[in-house]
Amino acid sequence: MNTDFLQLAASRQSDRAYDTGRVVEPEKLEHILEAACLxxxxxxxxxxxxxxVTDPGLAAKVGKAAAGLGMNKFAKxxxxxxxxxxxxxxxxSFLGAKIKDKYFPLIDIGIVAAHITLAAESEGLGSCILGWFDEKEIKRLTGIPANKRLLLDIIVGYPAKEKRKKSRKPKDKVISYNHY
Structure with missing residues (x-):
């Protein structure tokens, strides 16, 4: 069994502090976006x-809009x-969603978020998936049309803190075979 992926999954965490003196290299960002597109x-x-958003001035404004509701102050x-x-x-996908009563875009966007954050980790970068932010303000700042839903802000950068120990439920609490 290849343990590289498990090591990657184990090391990925939600980073809440970033090294403001380090810029994310464009080639690393391109690898992350390529993984997202796959x-x-x-x-x-x-x-x-x-x-x-890579422009420092705009990133600061978007970060402020993500932190403006009292959460996610580190986004700045x-x-x-x-x-x-x-x-x-x-x-x-639309027909399948109607027939099965499952809204597939939200599932798909969850999967793409995992790809982005694991790709960031593989590039030596930290990340955090944010769902709590001022959607209207970020849309205004970035020109996202008002009729679109901005679901996530995934922040990426060099982490400023060491890795934490992961706390997860025991496997027997979340996994069963052949029946609930």
Whole structure:
């Protein structure tokens, strides 16, 4: 068994402090975005668009909008914001969602967020997935149309703190075989 992936998954964490003196290299960011674009989605709908904020002035404003609701104050330090905007499903994903009563774009965007954060970890970068932010203000700052949903702000940068010990439920509490 290849343990590289398990080591990567074990080392990935939600980083809440970033080294403000280090810029994320464009080639590392491109690798992360390539991994995002390779992410699977229901019926290959790819119901997302990524607005990548790298301009330091704009990143500070987006970070302030992410921190403005009293949470995520560390977002102001993040050098990169990957904004994940929900886009339309294709017809087969739409029909499947109606028939199965499952909204596939949210599942797909969860999967793409995992790809982004694991790719960031593989590049030696930290990340944190934010869902709590001033959506209206970030959309205004970045030109995302008002009728679109900005679902996630995934911040990326060099972590300023050491890794924490992961706390997870015991496997027997979350895994069963052949029946609930």
């Amino acid at each position: 992410s699977p989605s229901a019926c290959n709908a790819q119901p997302w668009k990524f607005v990548v 330090e993040a050098p990169v914001h990957i904004l994940v905007v929900e886009e339309s499903m294709n017809i087969t």
